[in-house]
């Protein structure tokens with residue numbers, strides 16, 4: 001569990017982060033979202049002490065990070081940033097092995113871990129381990145960057161706009177891969193983004209920041225359904241709110257018994273995708289693979305929440 005208590009950072013008399021308190025439960029993803037300059041990066045960097053707080057505390061599993069030697073703290077915390085910063089003259093394997101090597105892992109352990117991570121990120125080890133960063137696509141580079149941050153099995157992974165440089169299709173894939181990997185490894189993650197869509201898709205909880213303060217910290221469903229302030233409502237985009245809400249739920253979750261005509265849809269489709277299919281095909285109910293139906297009335301009821 002990560003606890004931020006009254007965390008503040010002052011630059012030139014101005015609070016970049018202003019008395020922020022929040023808790024991230026073990027094994028959850030918290031996303032920090034807000035406009036440029038709202039303090040997201042500063043907040044993130046105070047957690048691994050790349051920036052020292054002016055006041056307040058960060059506790060990891062009940063221990064105040066200020067009392068830990070910085071190198072010890074950073075070993076437990078993975079850090080991935082936009083643009084990744086892979087070492088260009090090292091192979092993919094050497095890049096991923098950076099922290100395990102510093103920690104004195106044996107060669108055999110390192111080789112195993114590199115192959116395990118490459119497989120986890122759907123990069124064939126035999127093809128990719130000896131490549132140089134210059135021989136990777138943008139999406140592959142990004143995945144190697146996150147793999148490197150996870151290499152030494154950190155308790156916590158901090159990510160600053162990790163997918164910022166990717167186009168929207170690859171970005172969606174990278175996000176769903178990350179969700180998948182997180183649920184398998186159970187790593188606690190804190191991710192900075194300026195993209196509310198990404199914050200909603202990835203966060204178990206979202207912290208909305210403005211001028212150094214956290215205006216709301218809650219589940220995506222709560223933030224979308226009950227924005228705490230006009231600023232949060234504007235950030236969500238009032239006209240987009242319904243679609244974002246629908247994208248949080250799969251059709252399997254609201255299926256009812258019954259029959260409907262036409263091709264069946266996969267059970268893990270989101271309500272947003274089902275709505276698009278309903279509009280496209282002119283039907284008012286869709287059958288699900290494996291049984292049950294989802295109706296337009298049920299989608300309407302969900303979006304009215």
Ligand SMILES: Nc1ncnc2c1ncn2[C@@H]1O[C@H](COP(=O)(O)OP(=O)(O)OP(=O)(O)O)[C@@H](O)[C@H]1O
Nearest residue numbers: 011012016034035036037038039040041042043194
């Ligand atoms: N080293 C520094 N010295 C002085 N001011 C700083 C420093 N780092 C950040 N700031 C200021 O603190 C505020 C918050 O910056 P921060 O980078 O945390 O915001 P952000 O929300 O991450 O922005 P972005 O999305 O643009 O990265 C900004 O006004 C910034 O100019």
